[in-house]
Amino acid sequence: MKYYKVKVVWPCGFIAYNCVASQTSSTLVGVSSHLLSRQQSVMNTAARLIFSSSKFQHITPLLCQLHWLKAPERIAFKYAVLMYKCLHGCEPAYLTDKLCQVADVEARQRLRH
Numbered sequence: 001m002k003y004y005k006v007k008v009v010w011p012c013g014f015i016a017y018n019c020v021a022s023q024t025s026s027t028l029v030g031v032s033s034h035l036l037s038r039q040q041s042v043m044n045t046a047a048r049l050i051f052s053s054s055k056f057q058h059i060t061p062l063l064c065q066l067h068w069l070k071a072p073e074r075i076a077f078k079y080a081v082l083m084y085k086c087l088h089g090c091e092p093a094y095l096t097d098k099l100c101q102v103a104d105v106e107a108r109q110r111l112r113h
Helices: 009-021 033-051 060-066 071-087 106-112
Strands: none
Touching: 033 060, 033 071
16 A cells, blocks of 8 residues: 655645634634634644744734634624625524614614704
């Protein structure tokens, strides 16, 4: 049986990003900053693994080159996309039925006058 060593950088990065970023979704809105820093640490380690860089190299250029958002930014982005899809009818009814505009809330109506 023969074994071959294959080094493919992009698909490996894509797989690493999907594994890490799938855990950073809109369901993490409101989690503690400690958990967000742990999530960011895992993403940073995945980026360093993809680029074979040292832990002393700045991480921001690597994340930019991969087009990755930091953990809090990704959560805000996923939440904004979810709200956009709900408002435009692209999400199931059980999500869109739960939404209401701020102007429709009685406690907020007095702020308009």
